[in-house]
Amino acid sequence: GQNIDQPTEMTATEGAIVQINCTYQTSGFNGLFWYQQHAGEAPTFLSYNVLDGLEEKGRFSSFLSRSKGYSYLLLKELQMKDSASYLCAVRDRTNDYKLSFGAGTTVTVRA
Amino acid sequence: KAGVTQTPRYLIKTRGQQVTLSCSPISGHRSVSWYQQTPGQGLQFLFEYFSETQRNKGNFPGRFSGRQFSNSRSEMNVSTLELGDSALYLCASSSGLEETQYFGPGTRLLVL
Numbered sequence: 001g002q003n004i005d006q007p008t009e010m011t012a013t014e015g016a017i018v019q020i021n022c023t024y025q026t027s028g029f030n031g032l033f034w035y036q037q038h039a040g041e042a043p044t045f046l047s048y049n050v051l052d053g054l055e056e057k058g059r060f061s062s063f064l065s066r067s068k069g070y071s072y073l074l075l076k077e078l079q080m081k082d083s084a085s086y087l088c089a090v091r092d093r094t095n096d097y098k099l100s101f102g103a104g105t106t107v108t109v110r111a
Numbered sequence: 112k113a114g115v116t117q118t119p120r121y122l123i124k125t126r127g128q129q130v131t132l133s134c135s136p137i138s139g140h141r142s143v144s145w146y147q148q149t150p151g152q153g154l155q156f157l158f159e160y161f162s163e164t165q166r167n168k169g170n171f172p173g174r175f176s177g178r179q180f181s182n183s184r185s186e187m188n189v190s191t192l193e194l195g196d197s198a199l200y201l202c203a204s205s206s207g208l209e210e211t212q213y214f215g216p217g218t219r220l221l222v223l
Contacts, residue, residue, distance in 0.1 A: 030209065031209070096167045097209060098156055099144070
């Protein structure tokens, strides 16, 4: 299987920037996904990286380095509604393209 | 386009009973995956169906089973429920095996 590591918790102030790191080990990397999950709700898709580099979508950006087995999700201009759990997930073609999830990083945004 | 829908949203059962959960994917999506989410274990993969065939299965006991119908709707069944089966059961659909998965709202199951 895959080892996917991400910090358990992070706290930041409204308007600030937070970077959530994710490291993984996989033998057949086939894409990395970030999902946002508010308490009691389903995960919602944020971003997808399969090639090295930065993908930007409004206030959210995601970066991937395949050689380092590393990704980060950057949240800019934090808003209170960004308080949620952020899940890193990796797809592995040698694992039947199954999606494996990290434990999630709980981000708390304070006023 | 309507999103993934799951029914029921909440369910309370007692130990030993069985339960069937339903998932309707996004229109045009042929792949449906099921996950169990608990505070201690996070999101755990149960199984995936594509065009009515089970493609993948996670490390869950045989009490957990599923199927997919010709219209891509999927059902998941858990027999002989145990207290530890209390969890949020999420269904996700995608248009293909290498496409993004989109999640439904989940079914929250409580086993007493």
